[in-house]
Amino acid sequence: MGFLETCSSTPMALNLNLFHFYIFVLVACFTCPIVCISSHERSQAALFVFGDSLFDPGNNNYINTTTEFQANWWPYGESFFKYPTGRFSDGRLIPDFIAEYANLPLIPSYFEIDKQHFVHGVNFASGGAGCLVETHRGFVIDLKTQLKYFKNVVKLLKKKVGARESKQILSNAVYIFSAGGNDYLAPFSSTNLTTPYPDREYLQMIMGNLTSVLKGIYKEGGRKFVMLNMVPVDRLPNIQALNLQKGVKNGDFIKKITSLVKMHNSGLPEMLKQLEKQLPGFKYTLFNLFKVFSESIDNPTKYGFKTSTTACCGTGPFRGIYTCGGKRQVKEYKLCKNVKDNLFFDSFHPSELAYKQYAELLWNGTPDVVAPYNLRSFFELST
Template sequence: MALISSFCIFFLVAHFATPIVCIRNPINQTPALFVFGDSVFDPGNNNYINTTTNFQENYLPYGESFFKYPTGRNSDGRLIPDFIAEYAKLPFIPPYFEIGKKHLVHGVNFASGGSGCLAETARGFKKVGETESKQILSNAVYIFSTFNKDMVAPLFANSSFPYSDTEYLQMIMGNLTSVLKGIYKEGGRK
């Protein structure tokens, strides 16, 4: 677990030391914001999927201090992506499952409470041409919040956790790297 603790500290320092910069593209269009993550960023997606009520926050006090009604967010107010969107002069970035196939020009939030980098952690479009889709993806800002559940999973596992610290971190980093490379391959750069 010492290796995991060291990695966690490194990850947090690297994460908060890296500024997020939103740069407008040449036609002065605000970049879209695509959000991926766990309960820290979940805007209510878990209200729309077949999951246990333990991963849903569609009751008070969740949402009462800002929205005045339950939102499905693990907060009684706004989340970090909400503040980033406001700073970038974007509207609230909606939960993916709330909007269906509506216009995604400003982005969408895919975060889901209980998610992690590993499938074992917790089980549970815009219709435009190819050119415009590529432009939206390449100008978008992508933010992630994950790894929380992965870090505590070994603590709640039975005494026969099947991986060493090194193996476990390699699995997590391998999966996360694959996702980041996939987004990069599709044009994601920020």
């Protein structure tokens, strides 16, 4: 007796088979949308963040360091979070806005990934960090250590979603860097007012370490890199105040630091072009932060600020003495009434409003400030 004959001759068997068929269809209907939604969420490009205090979301809260390299007290965070997160600003930073524009959640600190999802990216940045291990050694997470932490995340990602999907996430992800500033600033915090090596050699060391880190990420599957060039550090309130303190050496001090910044900003695009030639599939975009930062200092009203030379929070000339917050052992410091009037929040770092404007230019700016891609097209670009 065949199967069809059995079915036709036994109504109970027929009903049982139909029941199983309906269950199968029902499960398929519910399963398909779940799979589709999961796939859509994971196809969104992730954001991995590296660098210094311009990008640090609070990583330095978790390391053994000094208050000079932390911002986890009031009034930091006053404008947006309403509590200090460890960000060196009154609110959000560039990576926070980029995540919003890319429809991503806030990218978690490396030290918080055990509590949060990290398939959308991780932030490794550390206030005070440089490309060189020697820069503020022992107090910050230097760029090579940030690469080491990234490799740890890659291992966790493979365990979480599997080798195939982790490879796709890493190749589609965007890797953004703000690095180098502290390498040039640190030597001038001493009385020597000079770098420990000849300028050209010092630049090559910094670029060499940066190149090594980019290649390390590329080896793990990264393909899309975003670099910020150096701000005009000689125009920061802290450097302006320091300049006044140096007395007869004023001119030499400003010339020296300006020369180093110009050398770095000239060398950065050349380095990136070389990597593009050497590494198949390597893509980069460079944000001219120097240009937009200079413009906002020179024309504050164009950017909606009343002042661009004096910090909102600090003491001394230009409020340039780095004393924003009680934990820096200064009982009294000045705080402006409306932070939105100020380009600078403290003596080194921009306000949230400034960061937002820079993030908008990075996201959707013209080739004179971000090239060869703006970041919006970078997120839309699949590898």
